[in-house]
Amino acid sequence: MAEIRASFFIECEELLEALQDGLQTMLDGTHDGETVNTVFRAVHSIKGGAGAFGLDDLVSFAHSFETALDALRAGTLALGDAALKTFFQGADVLSDLVREARDGTAHDPAGSGPVLAALDMLIGAAAVDGRADDAMDFQPAMIALDLDLGDDATAAEHLYRIRFRPAAMLYASGNEPLHLLRALRELGPVRTRCIEDDLPPLDALDPEQACLAWDIELAAAAGEADIREVFEFVDGLCDLEIHEDESMPAATPPPDLTALTPPAAPEQTTGAGPAMSATPTTPRATVRVDLDRIDRLVNLVGEIVINQAMLSQSVEAAGLPPNSPVRSGLEEFLQLTRDIQDSVMMIRAQPVKSLFQRMSRIVREASAAIGKEVRLHTEGEATEIDKTVIERLADPLTHMIRNAVDHGLEQAEARSAAGKPREGDIFLSAFHRSGRVVIELRDDGAGIDRDKVFRKAVERGLIEAEARLSDGEIDNLLFLPGFSTADAISALSGRGVGMDVVRTAIQALGGRISIASERGQGTTFTISLPLTLAVLDGMVITVAGETLVVPLSAIHETLAVTQAELRAFGPATQLIALRERFVPLLDLGAELGYRTPLDDYAGSAVLVIGREDGSTAALAVDTIEDQRQVVIKGLQDSYGRVPGIAAATILGDGQIALILDPLDLISTATGRTRPAAALVPAMTGTAL
Amino acid sequence: MPLRDQIRIIVVDDMSTSRGLITQALDGFGVRQVETAPDGPSALAKIARWPVHLVISDMNMPGMNGLQLLHALRSGAATRGVGFLLITGRADRQIVDTGKRLGMNNFLAKPFQPADLRGAIEAVVGRL
Structure with missing residues (x-):
C-alpha cells in the first residue's frame, strides 16, 4: 500500500505539471475542448487517487476545482481573466495540498480558503449543481458466465501434449530442463508431470545417466513450430513428441478478436463526454528508477x-x-x-520545465503582492540539466525572479510614461551553449540605475568616491555581499539576501553568472551551468611535489610571474601587478601546509582566481601540467570537510589528486592573515 | 472451483495508482487472473489476445474514455458479451444514462472501498 501511495504522489507531480501546461495553453489563448479536458482530467485524477487514500482536504478542494472546470467544459462557465487567474491559484493550492499530504504536514486553510471561495463563486456563477444525483435509476446487469471458460485452456486455440525426455548429453552439454519448461510456460498455461518410472533405486543410480522425462499439457495459441523452437538448442539431445489434442476445441471463438478495433466513429457515443481527439497524443514510454x-x-x-x-x-x-x-x-x-x-x-x-513552472508561480505571487502586472514568458523548457542542479537552482532563481519583479520592473504608471505597455514582461529561457546550459532571465524594466548603485557602493564603503568604474564594473557591484539598492526593504525581496548569495549558490554548482543592463530597456542575468556535477573540467597543477586539480571555472587566467611584477606588501604579503591592479598572491603550497613560504616567487606559475565579491586573488604553484576532465569523488563521507578542498579524483596514472576549492581556500587564507585582498576592490580603477 | 479462481478480469485506468489499488483489492478477493491496461486501445489489444469475462474501466482517460471503450467492446463480435464495470469520478446522470444505453453492466463512483468494488463485481458476475 505504501508503495502505491508513493507512486500516487509521483503521478500527482506529473498531473500537476499537465495541469500547469494546460492552464498556460489556455492563458496563451487556446482553449479548445481537448485542453480544457486535459486540465479537468488532471484535477479529476488527483481527486480520485486522493479519495482512495482518504486525503480529505485534497479531495474536497479538488472537488470544487473540478466542478468549476467541469462547468467550463460544459460551456456553462465562460473563461475570463478572473476565472483563469482563479484556476492558476487553484493549481498552486492543489500542488500545496499534494505536498502537504505527501509530507504529512497539516493543512493551513488560510491559504486555500480565498481560492476555494473564488472557485465556489465561479461554480455559483455557472449555476451548476456540483452534487451528484444519488438516486440514479440503474440496475446492474448480470452476465451469464460460461464457467468452462475458466479452464486453463480457455483462451487457447490448441491443446498440446508434449513428451520431453532429455538424453544424458543434454545435461552433459550444460542444458537445464527447467529453463525449457519455463520457456514453454511463456507460450501459455502448462500442466507438467514428471515421469520418474525409469528412475533406478539409489544404489543403482548412475549420476551420468538421464532418467527423467516430462509430460506437458500446453494450452497455447502458438503453433507446433513455436514449441519446437523452444527446444531448438537441445535438438538431438532429447526425445521430443508433440501431439495436438483435437478433442479439446478452444472455448473462446477467436476469429473476430484480432479484427477488433476501436470504433471508427466516436461520435456515436455523443453525450458520453468529448469526442476523441483527432490525433491522440501517445505519451513517451518511461521507466521510473530509484x-x-x-x-x-x-x-x-x-x-x-x-x-x-x-x-x-x-x-x-x-x-x-x-x-x-x-x-x-x-x-x-x-x-x-x-x-x-x-x-x-x-x-x-531532467528538463528545466518543472523549475520554470515553479517560477511562474513565484511571478504570480510576487506581482500580486506588490500590485504590478507581470507576465512571465518561458522558452526552452525542454532543455535538460542534472537533477541536482535543477533542485539547487530553485532558490537562487526564485530570488532573482522576485528581484526582477520588485526592482527590475517599473510601476505601471512609470511604464506608461515611458511609452511601454503597463504589463511588465519577464523572459526566462534555457538553452545549450558550448557544452553548458545557459539560463537567461531578462526583464523589460528600467535597467540598472548606475548612479544610484555607485552612490550606494560608496555609502557602504565598498568603493571609493573617486573611483572610476566602467558600466560593467558598476553592474557587478550588485554581486557584492550585503549590497541592496532597495530604498525601503520591501516585504518581497529585500530580506537581507543579496545577489552575492545568488552568485555563491551558482558558483557552488560550478556555474557562472553575469549581468547586462541597458538604461530604459531592462536587465539580463545570464547563468551558465555545467551539464553535470559528476565530472569537472579541471587544471592539473603541481605544488611542493603534490598534484592537485583546480576547477577551470574558477580560474580567470594563468601566467608566469616575473620579478618585475612582484611587490612586497608588509613582511608576509606579496602582491602581483596585473594590468594596473594589485592582486594578492597566495602560496598554494604554504596555504595547504606542504611547505613554508618561499622567499621568491619569480618564475612560479600563477593562477588568477575570481572571487565572489568581484575581486581577484592569485595562487602561486610550481607547474601547470594539463587541462582535463576529472571524475569527482566525494571526500566528506570519509574525511569530513577540509577547508580549501572540495573533493578528490583519481588521475590516469592511478594517483589520487585533491580537487581544490580555490574560493574557500582564499577566503580562509585572507581571513586569517591580512586584509590585503579586501583592499583590492577599493583600489580598483585608481591610477597606479 | 469457486468463481474467483476462474474469472478473468482486465483493469483499465490511465493512473497506475488506480490500477494498483484495484488490482490489490481483486487480489484480496482471491481473484488471480487479472491484467491491466493504461488506456482503451491497449485494453482492446490485450483482450484480443487474452479474452476476459469482465472489464473494469475508468471513465476519464485520455484518448478513449470508458464509455468509448464500452462501445468498442460491444461492437466486436468476440467481446460483445463481456461484462463491463465503469468506475466514475461521480455518479453523473448523463454518464450513467449513456452507459446504460451502450450496455454497461454496472458502475461504481469514486471513492470506494474494496467491499463496494466486490459488491459491484458480484452484481455482474455472481458470487466470487
Whole structure:
C-alpha cells in the first residue's frame, strides 16, 4: 500500500505539471475542448487517487476545482481573466495540498480558503449543481458466465501434449530442463508431470545417466513450430513428441478478436463526454528508477573512465608502435567510454520545465503582492540539466525572479510614461551553449540605475568616491555581499539576501553568472551551468611535489610571474601587478601546509582566481601540467570537510589528486592573515 | 472451483495508482487472473489476445474514455458479451444514462472501498 501511495504522489507531480501546461495553453489563448479536458482530467485524477487514500482536504478542494472546470467544459462557465487567474491559484493550492499530504504536514486553510471561495463563486456563477444525483435509476446487469471458460485452456486455440525426455548429453552439454519448461510456460498455461518410472533405486543410480522425462499439457495459441523452437538448442539431445489434442476445441471463438478495433466513429457515443481527439497524443514510454541506482551507475561509469585513463597510460608506457591494434582498440574504447558517460549523465538530466513552472508561480505571487502586472514568458523548457542542479537552482532563481519583479520592473504608471505597455514582461529561457546550459532571465524594466548603485557602493564603503568604474564594473557591484539598492526593504525581496548569495549558490554548482543592463530597456542575468556535477573540467597543477586539480571555472587566467611584477606588501604579503591592479598572491603550497613560504616567487606559475565579491586573488604553484576532465569523488563521507578542498579524483596514472576549492581556500587564507585582498576592490580603477 | 479462481478480469485506468489499488483489492478477493491496461486501445489489444469475462474501466482517460471503450467492446463480435464495470469520478446522470444505453453492466463512483468494488463485481458476475 505504501508503495502505491508513493507512486500516487509521483503521478500527482506529473498531473500537476499537465495541469500547469494546460492552464498556460489556455492563458496563451487556446482553449479548445481537448485542453480544457486535459486540465479537468488532471484535477479529476488527483481527486480520485486522493479519495482512495482518504486525503480529505485534497479531495474536497479538488472537488470544487473540478466542478468549476467541469462547468467550463460544459460551456456553462465562460473563461475570463478572473476565472483563469482563479484556476492558476487553484493549481498552486492543489500542488500545496499534494505536498502537504505527501509530507504529512497539516493543512493551513488560510491559504486555500480565498481560492476555494473564488472557485465556489465561479461554480455559483455557472449555476451548476456540483452534487451528484444519488438516486440514479440503474440496475446492474448480470452476465451469464460460461464457467468452462475458466479452464486453463480457455483462451487457447490448441491443446498440446508434449513428451520431453532429455538424453544424458543434454545435461552433459550444460542444458537445464527447467529453463525449457519455463520457456514453454511463456507460450501459455502448462500442466507438467514428471515421469520418474525409469528412475533406478539409489544404489543403482548412475549420476551420468538421464532418467527423467516430462509430460506437458500446453494450452497455447502458438503453433507446433513455436514449441519446437523452444527446444531448438537441445535438438538431438532429447526425445521430443508433440501431439495436438483435437478433442479439446478452444472455448473462446477467436476469429473476430484480432479484427477488433476501436470504433471508427466516436461520435456515436455523443453525450458520453468529448469526442476523441483527432490525433491522440501517445505519451513517451518511461521507466521510473530509484535515484540511488542511477547514482551507482554514474559512480561505476566514473570508475570506468578512471580505469580507462590508467590503461591508456600503461599502453603509453609500454611503448607500442603508433599503428598497433592495441592503440586503435583503446582509441575506440575511449570513444565508447565517453559515449557511455554522456548517456549515463543524460539519465540524471531532467528538463528545466518543472523549475520554470515553479517560477511562474513565484511571478504570480510576487506581482500580486506588490500590485504590478507581470507576465512571465518561458522558452526552452525542454532543455535538460542534472537533477541536482535543477533542485539547487530553485532558490537562487526564485530570488532573482522576485528581484526582477520588485526592482527590475517599473510601476505601471512609470511604464506608461515611458511609452511601454503597463504589463511588465519577464523572459526566462534555457538553452545549450558550448557544452553548458545557459539560463537567461531578462526583464523589460528600467535597467540598472548606475548612479544610484555607485552612490550606494560608496555609502557602504565598498568603493571609493573617486573611483572610476566602467558600466560593467558598476553592474557587478550588485554581486557584492550585503549590497541592496532597495530604498525601503520591501516585504518581497529585500530580506537581507543579496545577489552575492545568488552568485555563491551558482558558483557552488560550478556555474557562472553575469549581468547586462541597458538604461530604459531592462536587465539580463545570464547563468551558465555545467551539464553535470559528476565530472569537472579541471587544471592539473603541481605544488611542493603534490598534484592537485583546480576547477577551470574558477580560474580567470594563468601566467608566469616575473620579478618585475612582484611587490612586497608588509613582511608576509606579496602582491602581483596585473594590468594596473594589485592582486594578492597566495602560496598554494604554504596555504595547504606542504611547505613554508618561499622567499621568491619569480618564475612560479600563477593562477588568477575570481572571487565572489568581484575581486581577484592569485595562487602561486610550481607547474601547470594539463587541462582535463576529472571524475569527482566525494571526500566528506570519509574525511569530513577540509577547508580549501572540495573533493578528490583519481588521475590516469592511478594517483589520487585533491580537487581544490580555490574560493574557500582564499577566503580562509585572507581571513586569517591580512586584509590585503579586501583592499583590492577599493583600489580598483585608481591610477597606479 | 469457486468463481474467483476462474474469472478473468482486465483493469483499465490511465493512473497506475488506480490500477494498483484495484488490482490489490481483486487480489484480496482471491481473484488471480487479472491484467491491466493504461488506456482503451491497449485494453482492446490485450483482450484480443487474452479474452476476459469482465472489464473494469475508468471513465476519464485520455484518448478513449470508458464509455468509448464500452462501445468498442460491444461492437466486436468476440467481446460483445463481456461484462463491463465503469468506475466514475461521480455518479453523473448523463454518464450513467449513456452507459446504460451502450450496455454497461454496472458502475461504481469514486471513492470506494474494496467491499463496494466486490459488491459491484458480484452484481455482474455472481458470487466470487
